[in-house]
Each structure stands twice: as C-alpha cells, then as structure tokens.
Amino acid sequence: MNGDESGSTKTELPETAGPERGENRRVEVYPGKEVVVEFDPSLTFECVDGCTWCCHHGVLLYEEDFFELAGCAPLAESTTQVRGEDFVRKEPKERDEHVGEDGQACFFLRDDGLCALHAEHDWKPARCSVFPLSVTVENSDIHVSVREEAHEHCDGLDVSERRVVDHLDAFLPELLWDLDNPETRRRL
Numbered sequence: 727m728n729g730d731e732s733g734s735t736k737t738e739l740p741e742t743a744g745p746e747r748g749e750n751r752r753v754e755v756y757p758g759k760e761v762v763v764e765f766d767p768s769l770t771f772e773c774v775d776g777c778t779w780c781c782h783h784g785v786l787l788y789e790e791d792f793f794e795l796a797g798c799a800p801l802a803e804s805t806t807q808v809r810g811e812d813f814v815r816k817e818p819k820e821r822d823e824h825v826g827e828d829g830q831a832c833f834f835l836r837d838d839g840l841c842a843l844h845a846e847h848d849w850k851p852a853r854c855s856v857f858p859l860s861v862t863v864e865n866s867d868i869h870v871s872v873r874e875e876a877h878e879h880c881d882g883l884d885v886s887e888r889r890v891v892d893h894l895d896a897f898l899p900e901l902l903w904d905l906d907n908p909e910t911r912r913r914l
C-alpha cells in the first residue's frame with residue numbers, strides 16, 4: 727500500500743559515521759533536503775499484494791494533508807481530532823478481510839483492499855507514504871528508521887531487490903521538511 731514506486735536514485739552525502747550495518751549516514755532526498763538514515767542500507771521493501779495491515783488503523787494528517795483531503799472526501803465523516811491533531815478515522819467494517827483484529831480499518835480502506843483516496847484521487851496522506859518508516863527529529867535533522875511494529879507486521883521488508891535507501895523520495899514527501907513537527911510517532 728505504501729512506499730510508492732516513483733523513487734529515483736539518491737545522492738549519498740559524506741557520511742557522518744559510515745554505511746556499515748548499524749551506523750547512521752546522511753542522504754540527500756531532494757536538493758538541499760537530507761535525512762539521517764538509521765536503518766541498514768541493505769534494507770529492501772516492496773509492498774505485498776493483498777496485505778493491508780498498515781491500513782487497519784487511523785492515520786495522522788499533517789495540516790497540508792487535511793486541506794488536500796477536503797478536496798477528496800467529507801472531513802466530518804472521515805476525520806477525527808485527538809489531542810489537537812487531525813487523524814483519518816478508523817471504523818468498523820462489515821467484512822472479514824482487510825480489517826484488524828477489532829474488525830476495524832481506515833475509513834478509506836475499501837472492501838477490495840485498495841485505498842479509496844489512492845485509487846480514486848491518486849493521492850494519499852503523507853503519513854501513509856512514510857510507512858514502514860518512522861520519522862523523528864534530532865537537533866533539527868530528520869532521522870529515518872524502520873517503525874518497530876513494521877518488523878513484526880509488514881510483509882514487505884526484505885522481500886525484493888528495491889533498496890529503501892535508494893528510493894527515499896517515495897517514502898518521504900517533500901512537505902516533511904516544511905513542517906514544524908514532521909515526527910510520525912503520533913497515534914490515534
């Protein structure tokens with residue numbers, strides 16, 4: 727569902743530590759916009775057909791996403807506010823597939839397992855592109871790691887030849903660099 731395949735090869739900037747396993751390095755994702763990579767650079771990712779695990783939850787909406795979503799769907803039905811932040815709601819679904827253990831899934835996850843926003847509007851919230859990665863900020867630098875729960879639930883890790891570090895723009899929308907707080911560890 728995530729990590730669009732539109733990525734291109736990225737410039738790896740002079741390393742802060744080195745490209746070896748477990749060490750961090752800086753990678754330029756867009757001109758002048760870099761991240762510190764905290765995952766093994768050999769990590770690969772390809773979303774697996776039929777898996778919708780990461781769409782069984784609500785999803786954080788950055789402010790830009792919220793306004794974009796307003797052009798695609800009724801906000802009153804599809805979103806909720808928690809602790810002052812906007813999220814796409816999750817809701818009970820009348821089906822057995824493409825739902826979490828609680829029978830719920832993202833408002834936009836259709837019965838066929840596709841995202842209605844992506845399928846019908848060729849757009850999805852930034853947070854959906856970022857998964858299975860995680861964004862944190864340290865000393866004004868954007869750090870990128872793999873989300874803890876992705877190791878357990880995301881079937882797309884290390885099943886292809888597509889190195890994540892070479893396609894970071896597919897996961898990290900450019901708007902992240904303009905946000906006051908691009909951190910993704912905020913949940914519904």
Ligand code: SF4
Nearest residue numbers: 781832834835841854
């Ligand atoms: S908005 Fe779409 S991609 Fe994002 S969690 Fe919902 S169904 Fe999945």
Ligand code: SF4
Nearest residue numbers: 727773777780880882
């Ligand atoms: S959990 Fe991983 S493999 Fe499954 S839909 Fe999400 S990104 Fe794709």
